[in-house]
Amino acid sequence: MKLRLHLFEFEDQPWFPRVLRAGQMDYLRFMISHLGTYRPVAPLLAEALRHSHQSQLLELGAGAGGGTETVLAALRQQPGAPPGLRILLTDLYPQPAAWTDVARRTGGAIRGHAAPVDALAVPPGLPGLRVIFSAFHHFAPPRAEALLRNAVAAGQGVAVFEGAAKSWLEVGLALTVLPLAQLLLTPFFRPFQLSRLVFTYLLPLIPLTTAWDGMVSILRMYPPAALLALAHRADPAGRYHWQAGQLRHWWGPRVTYLVGFTAPTP
Numbered sequence: 001m002k003l004r005l006h007l008f009e010f011e012d013q014p015w016f017p018r019v020l021r022a023g024q025m026d027y028l029r030f031m032i033s034h035l036g037t038y039r040p041v042a043p044l045l046a047e048a049l050r051h052s053h054q055s056q057l058l059e060l061g062a063g064a065g066g067g068t069e070t071v072l073a074a075l076r077q078q079p080g081a082p083p084g085l086r087i088l089l090t091d092l093y094p095q096p097a098a099w100t101d102v103a104r105r106t107g108g109a110i111r112g113h114a115a116p117v118d119a120l121a122v123p124p125g126l127p128g129l130r131v132i133f134s135a136f137h138h139f140a141p142p143r144a145e146a147l148l149r150n151a152v153a154a155g156q157g158v159a160v161f162e163g164a165a166k167s168w169l170e171v172g173l174a175l176t177v178l179p180l181a182q183l184l185l186t187p188f189f190r191p192f193q194l195s196r197l198v199f200t201y202l203l204p205l206i207p208l209t210t211a212w213d214g215m216v217s218i219l220r221m222y223p224p225a226a227l228l229a230l231a232h233r234a235d236p237a238g239r240y241h242w243q244a245g246q247l248r249h250w251w252g253p254r255v256t257y258l259v260g261f262t263a264p265t266p
Contacts, residue, residue, distance in 0.1 A: 025064035032067035042074035052157035058128030061135030174214035
């Protein structure tokens with residue numbers, strides 16, 4: 001699917017209630033983590049870390065940190081993985097409860113940054129290979145280009161991943177199968193939140209807004225050629241080595257990616 005429509009997402013709206021946003025993020029974290037969606041990206045990240053001379057991933061737009069634990073585990077298995085590898089979670093709308101939980105489970109290897117962080121203007125005091133999982137589609141082209149340009153200006157490597165291949169089949173799944181899975185699995189989400197049950201079963205705003213945002217996310221996604229075009233506009237001097245494409249998970253689904261780091265000196 002080459003069509004890109006930048007439609008309305010509830011998650012993007014400042015007025016969207018925090019409890020509903022947290023419910024969406026809890027669901028995405030559970031699904032991405034248990035399906036191992038981003039496990040195939042580990043070799044790409046390991047290469048980018050080596051070229052960037054970094055031992056920390058700085059995750060932008062982290063939401064609830066979905067899938068980050070599986071990425072950390074897969075990275076640690078890569079040859080030459082940096083010792084003491086850590087991941088710092090940041091977001092414009094921080095999720096402290098979810099981040100505290102993941103920090104506890106990983107012994108602090110993954111932790112959250114309490115203050116809001118704008119991915120287009122990352123504070124200089126937050127170093128690391130910048131990574132974005134399932135969030136780059138939130139940025140319309142001018143802002144997406146600005147995000148990449150900010151990384152280039154700071155001399156930091158950047159990696160963008162979307163857990164889909166942008167197809168009509170995935171749009172259909174977002175509207176049918178995934179909401180059903182949310183209804184079945186919500187009682188197993190941790191940490192437990194009574195509000196999550198209320199807004200899933202009594203007043204089902206969480207599954208309804210999640211289904212809409214899931215469909216729109218796929219329609220908003222950039223295919224690999226569009227990602228490369230954004231990268232080259234953000235890096236007109238050609239300082240970075242850029243690559244984009246799709247990786248296939250062992251059980252079928254694909255991950256769309258863009259990775260850039262300072263080009264090796266000839």
